[in-house]
Amino acid sequence: MNQENHKKGKGKFNAEETVSRLYPYIVRVFDVYEVQNSGEALYFYGTPRTSNENITGELWEPLQQFGFSCTLKYELGEYVLLVFPEKKTKEKTWINLVLFIATFFTTMVCGAWMSGADLESEPFQLFRGLPFTLAIMAVLGSHEMAHYVMARYHGMKASLPYFIPFPTFIGTMGALIRYRGPVPSRKALFDVGVAGPLVGLFMSVAVTVIGLNLESPAVSPLSDSMMLGLGLPPLFVFIQKLVGATGENLHPVAFAGWVGMFVTLLNLLPAGQLDGGHILRAMLGKKAEKISFMMPRVLFLIGLYVIYWMKEDGFIWISWALFLWIFAAVGHPSPLHDKVELDKKRILLGIITFILGLLCFTLIPFKPIP
Known part of the structure; x- marks a missing residue:
């Protein structure tokens, strides 16, 4: 895992802790072979176990509990599950x-x-x-x-x-x-x-x-x-x-x-x-x-x-x-x-x-x- 940004203190969340919490839920629907941390989000590279629609559906509730959202993308021949903290907007x-x-x-x-x-x-x-x-x-x-x-x-x-x-x-x-x-x-x-x-x-x-x-x-x-x-x-x-x-x-x-x-x-x-x-x-x-x-x-x-x-x-x-x-x-x-x-x-x-x-x-x- 690339945690360079996290070590420099630029990350907005604890990457290791987040991965350990979310990984058990993610691997149920997505076979992960690599994880990268950009400091703003986590990138899980892998292969879907089910349809793309089911992946986001299955992960929505557990990710919500920890304050995260996800998006599944297909880029350069690879599936990437992008996990990022939800932006909290204060109600006026x-x-x-x-x-x-x-x-x-x-x-x-x-x-x-x-x-x-x-x-x-x-x-x-x-x-x-x-x-x-x-x-x-x-x-x-x-x-x-x-x-x-x-x-x-x-x-x-x-x-x-x-x-x-x-x-x-x-x-x-x-x-x-x-x-x-x-x-x-x-x-x-x-x-x-x-x-x-x-x-x-x-x-x-x-x-x-x-x-x-x-x-x-x-x-x-x-x-x-x-x-x-x-x-x-x-x-x-x-x-x-x-x-x-x-x-x-x-x-x-x-x-x-x-x-x-x-x-x-x-x-x-x-x-x-x-x-x-x-x-x-x-x-x-x-x-x-x-x-x-x-x-x-x-x-x-x-x-x-x-x-x-x-x-x-x-x-x-x-x-x-x-x-x-x-x-x-x-x-x-x-x-x-x-x-x-x-x-x-x-x-x-x-x-x-x-x-x-x-x-x-x-x-x-x-x-x-x-």
């Missing part, structure tokens, strides 16, 4: 906090308007929007935190949720988390993908039940505002009947539940890197690409049906079709352990999750009321 959690506070404010403004507050003449009526804010932040936040917890459980690197304040009719464009590094297995891909929609939908149902038991505020629409009529999905209608709710006007908290169901539907579309795309990719493997390819076209046809046959506004489906057309074309990255199929329990859970998504579907989610 202040960004998450600032976005959370901003979204808390923007959603509270929208919630106050829904409650009939006149913020121009009475700014302190802003706090009338607090119930809606708590409800919508709980729905969106629980969805993303479920992704985060499950990703960390499987050893994946994920950021805390980033809420997105935006001047929409709910005051936000939702929330997201960032993943860094590979997905270790189809099992991990499924668990991370399914956790968000299921937890978010559970919270949406809870918020809907609470909101339907609250008295809807009397609201006089402002002269320059536009009122929206909501299309209620089957799950929402079922909850209405279950709690005995009547009346067309929804309390802002119940509306937050409706938003949660609509967000769940969009996230569960089986295409690209949406949650539904993750779940389907984990369930079917590379066969999922065919369904992902067809999904934008199905949405486009739904949009045309709503516009030309129902004479209603189907722009939401046209826009989502175009969105998925662009992003689904990129494809879905393969998990490291892509050949290990899911167990039957997860397959069943995936089917149930997609059925729940269908129960959140309505042809005309919302339309302007003249």
Whole structure:
């Protein structure tokens, strides 16, 4: 082993100790005949015992435990397994906090308007929007935190949720988390993908039940505002009947539940890197690409049906079709352990999750009321 750089004190890790720790894991999948140390990384020269994909898949977890990553290369007629320390990036959690506070404010403004507050003449009526804010932040936040917890459980690197304040009719464009590094297995891909929609939908149902038991505020629409009529999905209608709710006007908290169901539907579309795309990719493997390819076209046809046959506004489906057309074309990255199929329990859970998504579907989610 060439340890010249290490002896000079330029190495960033103890090469001998690292080799002794990692060697037993490496030789299971890679016959090593030479090891070199550049001071920045270790180079294991050898012959693969299995496919290239399996090598990185088998080594990902043990290397992660010691803070290393690996890359397999074929250079000048030799296979080289490059092992190097992972760069630790410090999370800028202040960004998450600032976005959370901003979204808390923007959603509270929208919630106050829904409650009939006149913020121009009475700014302190802003706090009338607090119930809606708590409800919508709980729905969106629980969805993303479920992704985060499950990703960390499987050893994946994920950021805390980033809420997105935006001047929409709910005051936000939702929330997201960032993943860094590979997905270790189809099992991990499924668990991370399914956790968000299921937890978010559970919270949406809870918020809907609470909101339907609250008295809807009397609201006089402002002269320059536009009122929206909501299309209620089957799950929402079922909850209405279950709690005995009547009346067309929804309390802002119940509306937050409706938003949660609509967000769940969009996230569960089986295409690209949406949650539904993750779940389907984990369930079917590379066969999922065919369904992902067809999904934008199905949405486009739904949009045309709503516009030309129902004479209603189907722009939401046209826009989502175009969105998925662009992003689904990129494809879905393969998990490291892509050949290990899911167990039957997860397959069943995936089917149930997609059925729940269908129960959140309505042809005309919302339309302007003249």
